[in-house]
Amino acid sequence: MLFLGIETSCDDTAVAIVESGHIVRAGIVANQDDYHRRYGGVVPEIAARKHIEHILPAVQYCLNSASVKPEDLTAVAVTHRPGLIGSLIVGLTAAKCLSLSFDKPLIGINHLEAHAYAACFSGMEYGTGNITLVASGGHTSLLMFSGKTMTLIGRTADDAAGEAYDKVAKLMKLGYPGGPVIDRLARTGDPGKIRFPRPMLDRDNFDFSFSGLKTAVLYHMHKYPHSAPEDIAAAFQDAVTDVLVTKTLSAAGFHRIDTVCIAGGVASNSELRARFNSESRKRNIRVFIPPPQLCTDNAVMVAGLAYRKWTGGCHSSLDLSASADAGLIQTF
Numbered sequence: 001m002l003f004l005g006i007e008t009s010c011d012d013t014a015v016a017i018v019e020s021g022h023i024v025r026a027g028i029v030a031n032q033d034d035y036h037r038r039y040g041g042v043v044p045e046i047a048a049r050k051h052i053e054h055i056l057p058a059v060q061y062c063l064n065s066a067s068v069k070p071e072d073l074t075a076v077a078v079t080h081r082p083g084l085i086g087s088l089i090v091g092l093t094a095a096k097c098l099s100l101s102f103d104k105p106l107i108g109i110n111h112l113e114a115h116a117y118a119a120c121f122s123g124m125e126y127g128t129g130n131i132t133l134v135a136s137g138g139h140t141s142l143l144m145f146s147g148k149t150m151t152l153i154g155r156t157a158d159d160a161a162g163e164a165y166d167k168v169a170k171l172m173k174l175g176y177p178g179g180p181v182i183d184r185l186a187r188t189g190d191p192g193k194i195r196f197p198r199p200m201l202d203r204d205n206f207d208f209s210f211s212g213l214k215t216a217v218l219y220h221m222h223k224y225p226h227s228a229p230e231d232i233a234a235a236f237q238d239a240v241t242d243v244l245v246t247k248t249l250s251a252a253g254f255h256r257i258d259t260v261c262i263a264g265g266v267a268s269n270s271e272l273r274a275r276f277n278s279e280s281r282k283r284n285i286r287v288f289i290p291p292p293q294l295c296t297d298n299a300v301m302v303a304g305l306a307y308r309k310w311t312g313g314c315h316s317s318l319d320l321s322a323s324a325d326a327g328l329i330q331t332f
Contacts, residue, residue: 001074001310004062004098005303006055008091009083009111010138011036011047013054016299017066017073021307022121026066027300030054033177040170041163042137048086055094070102075315077107077306079114081323083138088322096318107306108316112141112326113150115263117305118290118298124261126308130288131257133248135272136264136297137162137177140208140244141326142251152326153251154206161240161266164210168217168236172229182233183269189234194220194227196239198246206251213239237271245275252285259286267295 002025007014016027032050036042063070078095080088092108099106116132124130131153132143140161142154159167162179169178174185196216199209217236220227244266252260262276273289280287294300309315 001307002068002072003107003303003306003310004059004073004076005109005299005301005306006059006076006078006091006095007111007114007297007299007302008051008055008087009079010087010297011042011050012297013051013058014297014299014302015055015058015062016303017062017068018300018303018307021126021304024300025068026062027298028058028061029296029298030058037176040176041166042084044084044086047084048090051087051090055090059094059098070104073102073104075105075107075306075310076102077109077302077309079111079302080108080320081110082326083111083324085322085324088324092320092322096320099318105310105315106318106320107309107314108320109302109305109309110150110326112139112143112152114301114305116143116145116150116261117308118263118294118301119261119288120304121294121300122288122290124259124288128259129257130259130261131248131252131255132261132263133244133267134264135161135244135262135266137166139264140210142206142248144251144255144257154208154247156208156210158209158211159214161208161210161244162264164214164240165266167214171214171218171221172232174229179266179269182237183271185230186234186237186271189228189230189232191231191234191238193231194235196220196235198239198242201243201246206247208243208247210240237269241269241272241275244272245279248276249279249283249285253283258284259288262287262289263295265296268292
């Protein structure tokens with residue numbers, strides 16, 4: 001069973017063909033970093049326009065690469081929420097056109113659920129009850145999977161974790177995207193030399209906030225202009241990691257769930273991966289983290305999840321709409 005997946009929730013145009021939920025037959029990501037670098041972040045209008053340019057060539061590339069004909073496909077799957085609305089509309093419109101022209105069913109996919117499914121490529125069995133942290137440039141969300149229900153139990157009140165990385169990197173004139181460059185720089189720094197706040201760790205909920213942390217870095221740079229950049233990077237990353245790890249594992253303990261998944265672009269961060277692996281062992285919690293290429297936005301996770309949706313009897317009508325909102329509860 002072959003599923004064509006399309007992912008355009010932000011600025012990466014991703015297409016993949018996945019067989020039976022786990023065999024990757026083809027995949028491509030058209031990255032837009034070069035177009036957004038000068039602005040230090042994603043410009044929604046530019047992202048949508050580039051999706052229009054990239055999406056059909058990406059589909060044709062995957063069909064050719066996998067030696068798959070349209071009639072061989074089982075269905076066409078596409079991310080339809082949440083994300084940048086203009087970007088989502090481009091991908092959804094393309095998927096509807098392909099569904100019609102290929103005479104194949106359409107399957108709408110929630111971007112956050114797809115990120116959670118990426119853990120199945122690192123050994124987690126689909127359907128396992130878990131707490132999933134999705135941390136990226138657009139999302140910092142805690143999801144609880146129980147039975148056939150996905151519940152959003154925590155979210156950021158302002159900046160997403162990856163967004164905070166980009167903004168701090170811009171403050172420090174390190175370049176874009178900020179996550180990888182801060183991660184590399186932090187490896188040579190001493191996080192103990194500077195103490196940045198750990199936002200909302202004292203709150204009785206599982207929500208996040210990172211705008212104040214970004215502001216704390218700005219104030220520190222103004223007050224101590226000669227601080228070593230590597231120490232600032234290390235201290236900032238240490239604060240973000242503390243918050244993400246503590247909140248996620250606390251949610252697992254509160255809900256008595258022994259499995260945690262980490263997904264999204266920030267899950268590629270070396271310090272975050274190491275800390276989750278270390279702390280989860282202390283608490284006898286299993287942690288699953290996809291390989292880095294499946295942490296960032298990709299269509300493999302979309303096409304993989306589509307197989308599970310299809311075999312579970314789920315598909316979408318052609319009046320499926322795009323939404324910037326994640327939704328609080330979803331039954332699948």
